[in-house]
Amino acid sequence: MNVQREDQGQDRDQDRDRGQDLQGDCGSCFGLCCAALPFSRSADFAIDKDAGTPCSNLRTDFRCGIHTRLRESGFSGCTVYDCFGAGQKVSQVTFGGTDWRQAPDTAQQMFAVFPVVRQLHELLRYLAEALTLKSARSLHAELRRALDETERLTLSTPDVLVKLDVSAHRQEVSALLLRTSELVRAEAGRKKKDRRGADLMGARLRGADLRGANLRGAYLIAADLTGADLRLADLIGADLRDAALAGADLTGSIFLTQPQVNAAKGDAGTRLPPGLTRPAHWE
The missing domain is CATH 2.160.20.80 (E3 ubiquitin-protein ligase SopA)
Structure with a gap:
């Protein structure tokens, strides 16, 4: 019993640490969402930008030059984006803290890896939440295995990440999350449309x-x-x-x-x- 409690305590500590890692930390990122991702002129963005082209508002220190006035400057789309911690993971772990300006030859691969890791981190966010849901306790073992496997994938090398079939992995996790959802929603006590x-x-x-x-x-x-x-x-x-x-x-x-x-x-x-x-x- 004591061993089981100790294991459960370690799981909770790991989940807490993972929760912190799933929050964007722009200070530890190389401005990847501002460089790797494309966007089009619209109500959300004031300009067009191609994937792999740094935003004109990105400063040399990888900070946004208009961060405090994004909405009034026509960049409301930036205010609703979250990488779920993928930015710092790719910057500091996958590429070991060497940014794409210091090593321009890494830029293309870094920009390709970022959206893959971002999808994996989004799945980690959902799996971490699912593990807090008491109604889904019967699925916790499967959820934890899925979380561990997803975390393992995020730690892959750049070469592995760019070739990863993230859609297939996402489908597997989504099926498990749907089962979790069904258990939670059943608490409403009635069938909903x-x-x-x-x-x-x-x-x-x-x-x-x-x-x-x-x-x-x-x-x-x-x-x-x-x-x-x-x-x-x-x-x-x-x-x-x-x-x-x-x-x-x-x-x-x-x-x-x-x-x-x-x-x-x-x-x-x-x-x-x-x-x-x-x-x-x-x-």
């Missing part, structure tokens, strides 16, 4: 009872969710850009991330799950 991947853009869902709903990958862009009850809802991959969440209750919702929250519009009455913070731009 499956809205997975549903087109709910601009939908009028004010005050809607969405407890235990499956909203995985749903398009909720500009939807009116004012005062909606989203407890126990699965929001993995849901597009919440400009969704009205004023007064909505998201406590107990699962797989909701900070980028999703940042992209939505809430207020002081919006209730969020533990670990997520109210964005500064909310009223």
